Amino acid sequence: MVSRKKMALKFSVTSLVFALVLTVSGCSTTSRSKEWQSLGLQFDxxxxxxxxxxxxxxxxxxxxxxxxxxxxxxxxxxxxxxxxxxxxxxxxxxxxxxxxxxxxxxxxxxxxxxxxxxxxxxxxxxxxxxxxxxxxxxxxxxxxxxxxxxxxxxxxxxxxxxxxxxxxxxxxxxxxxxxxxxxxxxxxxxxxxxxxxxxxxxxxxxxxxxxxxxxxxxxxxxxxxxxxxxxxxxxxxxxxxxxxxxxxxGPIAGHKPDRSSIAREPEQREPRDLILQDAVATTKLQFGYPVTSAEEPDTHALDVMSNILFGGVSSRAYNTLVEEKQLAVGVSGVAYTPAHPGLFLMSAVLRQGVSPEQFEAAWWECVKRLETDGITQEELTSAVRQLTIQTVDSVRTAHGLASLVGTVNAILGDPELYKDDLIKYQKVTAQDVVRVAKKYLRKERQNRVVLNPGRAMAELEVNP
Missing domain, CATH: 3.30.830.10 (Metalloenzyme, LuxS/M16 peptidase-like)
Incomplete structure (x- = not known):
């Protein structure tokens, strides 16, 4: 999800056992207090x-x-x-x-x-x-x-x-x-x-x-x-x-802004490639796959999938593409889901002598294995735990908490909805992860930019 993660905030990140009391405009809501007791947050x-x-x-x-x-x-x-x-x-x-x-x-x-x-x-x-x-x-x-x-x-x-x-x-x-x-x-x-x-x-x-x-x-x-x-x-x-x-x-005049309509992006039905050249030592790749916006329910499953694929050196993509096959010196990825439909992003720096086609074939094998074999309960639990800790850790400071509240309000229109992130992560299932992989990681929805070593600023578009 878009990074949206006050503070009479008192917590232990390792144990994550405390209570949340949320009051908005003086109205206390405690219907979810039992669920929040394990999340380590308490504030007004x-x-x-x-x-x-x-x-x-x-x-x-x-x-x-x-x-x-x-x-x-x-x-x-x-x-x-x-x-x-x-x-x-x-x-x-x-x-x-x-x-x-x-x-x-x-x-x-x-x-x-x-x-x-x-x-x-x-x-x-x-x-x-x-x-x-x-x-x-x-x-x-x-x-x-x-x-x-x-x-x-x-x-x-x-x-x-x-x-x-x-x-x-x-x-x-x-x-x-x-x-x-x-x-x-x-x-x-x-x-x-x-x-x-x-x-x-x-x-x-x-x-x-x-x-x-x-x-x-x-x-x-x-x-x-x-x-x-x-x-x-x-x-x-x-x-x-x-x-x-x-x-x-108070004395400053205000009004509801007159906003122009925003064009909706048509569904992508074929892959798009762009080949660039620049003064780099080895080939670099960036991929983007159209996904949903922050307010849609698939957002949290996309975050979990991203963590399983790219969350550190023990992640699937790193193990397969960097460690086992030795195709890249590094890979990273994130589900970027802002106010409007965003992108599932991946980038890689290839090893010398590895072609973009070799890397891409191995990447699709990695995706296929996720879709066919699914994920383990251990992977799911680890991903949710990491996302939870990242969220809680991000509000350790006044600036971090203000940023979380502001982001959720700006993207979703309701500052209370920050609290839904952690609960929704815990509700993501292994089947959800497989489902969003099949739905969004498709070859006809791929956008790929290749940056090859060579003369700076050269550009060639293929399948635009």
């Missing part, structure tokens, strides 16, 4: 909503005097228009360039200089701005965040400067990175209609044509309280924090 989740549409999710945890404050904007590259790609990511930069009452370095001078961690990231589905700090800085964080949401500094000079920054970032992470080139190519190969086909960072030609008018339209549409959720986790008093949030954000 409270939800509030301002008249302008701003949602606020809070978890008080005084264990450590730290607060994580996250601003989740419900916009990603999926919301962009063809020809104006990269806007969502560009705003990740612009949001640090000054606002009505603060200069362009305010977040770093006011927060980082006092020990806070400040950062942001953009995905295909959402954009997140996050700070982790000692609790005495909470009022300042709220003031800074509310100010840039109410009035961002958008000028021609700022736009020009940040275009150059993004262009350099693209050169570093994609154009001059063999792995970055492959990843961008794979998504463009797997998606022909859906906006997941373009990269989050956008295309250079699109970035060059973005204007101030484009920025103002995008900001007014998405960067307003009706499209934002705050997630606050850590050592603070919810009542006092909400009073500060109401005072800071």
């Amino acid at each position: 989740l409270k939800e509030f909503k301002l008249d302008n549409g701003l949602r606020v999710l809070m978890v008080k945890d005084p264990t450590v005097p730290i607060v994580s404050y996250q601003t989740w904007v419900n916009v990603g590259s999926v919301d962009e228009e063809f020809g104006l790609t990269g806007l969502a990511h560009l705003f990740e930069h612009l949001m640090f360039k000054g606002s009505r009452n603060f200069g362009p370095k305010a977040f770093f001078q006011e927060l980082e200089a006092k020990g806070a961690a400040v950062n942001a990231y953009t995905t295909r589905d959402y954009t997140v701005y996050h700070e982790t700090f000692t609790k005495d800085l909470l009022s300042r964080v709220i003031e800074l965040e509310a100010d840039r949401l109410s009035g961002l500094n958008l000028t021609d000079l700022v736009l020009y400067t940040e275009k150059q920054v993004v262009a350099e970032e693209r050169r570093l992470r994609t154009e001059n990175s063999p792995d970055g080139r492959m990843q961008e190519a794979l998504w463009a190969l797997a998606y022909k209609s859906h906006p997941y086909r373009w990269p989050v960072i956008g295309y250079s030609e699109d970035m060059n044509r973005i204007t101030i008018e484009d920025l103002e339209k995008f900001f007014g549409r998405y960067y307003q309280p009706g499209n934002v959720t705050l997630v606050v986790v850590g050592d603070f008093e919810p009542r006092e924090a909400m009073e500060m949030i109401r005072n800071a954000y």
Whole structure:
């Protein structure tokens, strides 16, 4: 599943024996308390909503005097228009360039200089701005965040400067990175209609044509309280924090965003190949198979299958392709299931002299064996245990818990649903794993990118 994994959180990861008490908007739900007693989680989740549409999710945890404050904007590259790609990511930069009452370095001078961690990231589905700090800085964080949401500094000079920054970032992470080139190519190969086909960072030609008018339209549409959720986790008093949030954000006008319809990706009926060349020592492969979105029931079985195939050096794919057959020096894979139908991803670095066809034949033998022989109860138990521990371990910190709550809310629309992950993993059966392997790992649904050693930037598309 998409990684979505507060905290009066007290647990032992090895024993995982504690209770969960979940309270949302002051309403306690204990119908699943017996099931949760073995999962090691206990906390209070409270939800509030301002008249302008701003949602606020809070978890008080005084264990450590730290607060994580996250601003989740419900916009990603999926919301962009063809020809104006990269806007969502560009705003990740612009949001640090000054606002009505603060200069362009305010977040770093006011927060980082006092020990806070400040950062942001953009995905295909959402954009997140996050700070982790000692609790005495909470009022300042709220003031800074509310100010840039109410009035961002958008000028021609700022736009020009940040275009150059993004262009350099693209050169570093994609154009001059063999792995970055492959990843961008794979998504463009797997998606022909859906906006997941373009990269989050956008295309250079699109970035060059973005204007101030484009920025103002995008900001007014998405960067307003009706499209934002705050997630606050850590050592603070919810009542006092909400009073500060109401005072800071309440005057900002909000509305339900007018969203464009998103094209549905047609079913893939034949394999697609793309062959690239670059200055690499040996051949690299990336595969992608269309799968479901995070809200669909197959998500958890896909996660379990991914863990059985790729979860460490004892996994099936590693044992077969790296250890036994000596075809690759490394393999990895993950089921990426975001807000819209995603991809089951696999990558491999081949040994010298091994052809992509040799590797692929062995890969399909590995898949066939899973489909024919099934999996053992030991494999299933181990996979579920690993996924459970990863989930519990991910919320050890205020930042980790806030990220889990925010992700689940952004992808599924309900922060309570984080709790379903662990229960649903435990309900996956061996038959479920075989079923999703047969359903999704099919040759006609395969997208393959091959990167061979050779002249950099060469490209040949086969069976597009």
